[in-house]
Amino acid sequence: MTLPPQIVVHRDKELMAEAAAARLITRIVDVQSARSTASVVLTGGRNGNALLAAIAASPARDAVDWARLDLWWGDERFLPEGDPERNVVQAREALLDRVPVDPSRVHAMPASDGPAGADAEAAAEQYAVELAKAAGPEDHAEVPSFDVLLLGLGPDTHVASLFPEHPAVRETERTVVGVHGSPKPPPTRISLTLPAIRAAREVWLLAAGEDKAEAVALALSGPGELQAPASGAYGRARTLWLLDRAAAADIPPELYPPASA
Numbered sequence: 001m002t003l004p005p006q007i008v009v010h011r012d013k014e015l016m017a018e019a020a021a022a023r024l025i026t027r028i029v030d031v032q033s034a035r036s037t038a039s040v041v042l043t044g045g046r047n048g049n050a051l052l053a054a055i056a057a058s059p060a061r062d063a064v065d066w067a068r069l070d071l072w073w074g075d076e077r078f079l080p081e082g083d084p085e086r087n088v089v090q091a092r093e094a095l096l097d098r099v100p101v102d103p104s105r106v107h108a109m110p111a112s113d114g115p116a117g118a119d120a121e122a123a124a125e126q127y128a129v130e131l132a133k134a135a136g137p138e139d140h141a142e143v144p145s146f147d148v149l150l151l152g153l154g155p156d157t158h159v160a161s162l163f164p165e166h167p168a169v170r171e172t173e174r175t176v177v178g179v180h181g182s183p184k185p186p187p188t189r190i191s192l193t194l195p196a197i198r199a200a201r202e203v204w205l206l207a208a209g210e211d212k213a214e215a216v217a218l219a220l221s222g223p224g225e226l227q228a229p230a231s232g233a234y235g236r237a238r239t240l241w242l243l244d245r246a247a248a249a250d251i252p253p254e255l256y257p258p259a260s261a
């Protein structure tokens with residue numbers, strides 16, 4: 001059964017990033033107190049990077065045992081190693097270079113000049129194998145049951161690199177795919193598929209700014225994942241939409257009580 005998403009609206013994007021950072025730190029600490037390791041899937045984009053920067057700025061970041069945290073990515077811009085547009089490079093700059101992560105637990109998606117070469121399909125397959133190796137018998141798919149999977153939301157309702165009407169949104173078998181002809185640069189990307197995203201315990205979608213308002217309202221109104229990939233992104237235990245007021249402005253009132261904004 002798919003649980004309805006929980007919507008949380010913050011005053012502005014700065015407060016949203018700080019509150020999401022506090023929420024993520026708490027979640028990781030809770031998981032680490034119950035199990036040996038926690039796992040988080042990171043997203044690229046402005047809101048994902050703002051959340052990481054807010055963690056870096058928070059004194060509470062020291063409550064996390066960074067050596068017992070596995071980090072994965074929901075998507076990557078298929079560019080050479082070190083390219084400033086790569087999501088992993090931006091995540092390192094915002095947070096990962098400032099905390100004692102275990103490099104062997106930082107599972108970056110392959111670069112276009114990596115061992116898999118410039119073939120995005122081969123690179124996607126390489127990442128799928130890495131995910132499958134990390135999955136245990138208790139997991140529900142060929143990927144680990146990620147504790148929290150973060151997603152940014154594009155103004156066209158894309159999540160990860162799953163764009164409306166693109167073949168990658170229709171994928172039901174593979175966990176990672178190459179994406180070609182992306183409407184947002186760069187044109188070639190690697191992305192988790194919706195089945196891989198839905199293996200997560202919790203999926204948190206982040207959106208701020210008025211340019212996201214239409215996408216938020218559309219995705220929450222349930223037009224179907226082919227037209228609005230974000231509507232197909234949900235977790236097994238919880239789906240959380242973390243928004244600022246501008247991004248939440250067009251949500252139909254029956255889906256979100258404005259009094260709590």
Ligand SMILES: O=C1O[C@H](COP(=O)(O)O)[C@@H](O)[C@H](O)[C@H]1O
Pocket residue numbers: 043044045046047048075076077087151152153154155159160161184
């Ligand atoms: O290119 C990407 O964009 C989306 C959304 O980014 P935003 O800056 O509009 O918030 C992001 O979720 C994705 O990871 C990234 O590759």
